[in-house]
Amino acid sequence: ETGVTQSPTHLIKTRGQQVTLRCSSQSGHNTVSWYQQALGQGPQFIFQYYREEENGRGNFPPRFSGLQFPNYSSELNVNALELDDSALYLCASSLPQLAGTDTQYFGPGTRLTVL
Amino acid sequence: QKEVEQNSGPLSVPEGAIASLNCTYSDRGSQSFFWYRQYSGKSPELIMFIYSNGDKEDGRFTAQLNKASQYVSLLIRDSQPSDSATYLCAVPSGSARQLTFGSGTQLTVLP
Numbered sequence: 001e002t003g004v005t006q007s008p009t010h011l012i013k014t015r016g017q018q019v020t021l022r023c024s025s026q027s028g029h030n031t032v033s034w035y036q037q038a039l040g041q042g043p044q045f046i047f048q049y050y051r052e053e054e055n056g057r058g059n060f061p062p063r064f065s066g067l068q069f070p071n072y073s074s075e076l077n078v079n080a081l082e083l084d085d086s087a088l089y090l091c092a093s094s095l096p097q098l099a100g101t102d103t104q105y106f107g108p109g110t111r112l113t114v115l
Numbered sequence: 116q117k118e119v120e121q122n123s124g125p126l127s128v129p130e131g132a133i134a135s136l137n138c139t140y141s142d143r144g145s146q147s148f149f150w151y152r153q154y155s156g157k158s159p160e161l162i163m164f165i166y167s168n169g170d171k172e173d174g175r176f177t178a179q180l181n182k183a184s185q186y187v188s189l190l191i192r193d194s195q196p197s198d199s200a201t202y203l204c205a206v207p208s209g210s211a212r213q214l215t216f217g218s219g220t221q222l223t224v225l226p
Contacts, residue, residue, distance in 0.1 A: 002160075033213060042119075042203055042216030043159065056211025090158055096212075103149070104214060106158040 004107035012113045021076040021110045023091030032074040035090040086114045121217035134191040138204030148187045149205040194224040
């Protein structure tokens with residue numbers, strides 16, 4: 001167990017709807033990264049939050065947005081859902097270290113199905 | 116060219132054998148490398164990281180890094196059926212040091 005939690009575990013939505021996914025980081029970690037993993041692929045970076053600010057963003061459209069709260073928990077919001085948004089959404093928490101050795105620990109993920 | 120490449124497999128080895136998983140990366144400036152294990156339907160679990168050339172051992176797992184050739188490998192000794200999973204290689208990149216993953220290698224250990 002990494003201490004990173006995510007909710008909900010599974011979610012079914014229809015095209016055009018909006019969804020909010022939640023993540024609680026491991027104790028002491030101030031950085032949360034979100035990834036999307038399609039079936040048979042490696043996770044793809046969506047964005048990262050560090051101390052409540054967006055710290056980097058991958059190649060995802062603006063309808064993917066997020067928040068980080070003072071307790072370092074985080075939300076991922078997706079508007080206008082498309083069928084291709086069906087995936088496993090992973091949250092990872094970390095504590096920045098020198099020379100890029102900070103380790104990201106993943107939560108159990110949220111399986112989103114868009115019909 | 117993909118930034119991180121892995122053979123997708125599937126790779127099958129008999130129980131007790133050594134499983135060898137390979138990963139190549141394109142960014143010569145990469146400093147650290149991570150191996151994650153992902154069971155079907157579960158999230159990635161960190162196995163080990165390496166940032167110095169050479170070998171790093173942790174139990175039955177050995178990570179090998181060769182920066183000149185831009186590859187990193189993972190050896191699993193005395194493979195067990197419980198090692199059957201997809202193994203993901205990941206390299207930090209970008210301003211956020213986000214992880215760029217390969218597509219993973221599916222390993223099956225046959226009893």
